[in-house]
Amino acid sequence: MQLICLPYGRRVKSNRMVIVRKTALEKFLPARMSAGIVLIPLIDSFTPLLDFADYRLSPWTVWRGIGITAVALGFFWRAHADLGRNWSPALELREGHELITRGVYRNVRHPMYASSTLWGSGRGLIPHNWIAGWSPLLSLLILFFLRVPREEQMMIDPFGEAYRAYRQRTGAIFPRWRRG
Ligand SMILES: C[S@@+](CC[C@H](N)C(=O)[O-])C[C@H]1O[C@@H](n2cnc3c(N)ncnc32)[C@H](O)[C@@H]1O
Numbered sequence: 001m002q003l004i005c006l007p008y009g010r011r012v013k014s015n016r017m018v019i020v021r022k023t024a025l026e027k028f029l030p031a032r033m034s035a036g037i038v039l040i041p042l043i044d045s046f047t048p049l050l051d052f053a054d055y056r057l058s059p060w061t062v063w064r065g066i067g068i069t070a071v072a073l074g075f076f077w078r079a080h081a082d083l084g085r086n087w088s089p090a091l092e093l094r095e096g097h098e099l100i101t102r103g104v105y106r107n108v109r110h111p112m113y114a115s116s117t118l119w120g121s122g123r124g125l126i127p128h129n130w131i132a133g134w135s136p137l138l139s140l141l142i143l144f145f146l147r148v149p150r151e152e153q154m155m156i157d158p159f160g161e162a163y164r165a166y167r168q169r170t171g172a173i174f175p176r177w178r179r180g
Pocket residue numbers: 079083086087088089090091092093094098099100101105109110111112113114151
């Protein structure tokens with residue numbers, strides 16, 4: 001996931017931000033995410049500290065996990081491509097920010113958070129350890145529930161009715177398809 005973000009991070013470096021929501025919670029979330037997604041799985045890979053939480057499932061489960069993470073990464077990349085210069089890892093809006101409602105954003109408002117959560121579900125099937133397997137998903141769910149209301153409020157402030165109408169016709173995490 002970090003590798004997918006990297007080129008977009010470079011591209012948006014020159015953006016001039018006009019709205020920045022840097023709350024204490026926003027400062028805490030990246031640390032919580034790094035612990036859940038990187039640190040705990042690393043501890044499990046290189047030390048026996050978490051062995052007490054091991055369990056066994058068939059090797060096919062690992063392949064299912066790899067398949068799910070691959071599909072999720074495809075959607076995650078597509079969402080980055082659709083946001084383009086409007087992407088930001090934090091809660092902020094750039095000068096001339098465009099509300100994107102096309103591509104994967106046509107039917108779902110949070111495809112990055114949705115695909116990250118799907119990735120976390122697939123990731124849970126790979127190491128067969130309750131803590132190392134499921135801590136990424138837990139971190140991503142915390143991010144999702146804490147951030148989405150704040151992000152949507154941030155989008156409503158400048159985009160007003162356009163964002164409210166977009167919210168009406170789309171799903172937050174599951175796509176909502178309209179007839180006709
Ligand atoms: C980490 S990205 C996640 C985007 C989205 N919530 C998702 O899950 O795909 C967060 C930033 O993307 C931007 N953003 C979110 N939704 C957007 C939209 N529909 N159009 C343009 N920019 C958006 C905002 O700048 C926000 O701070």
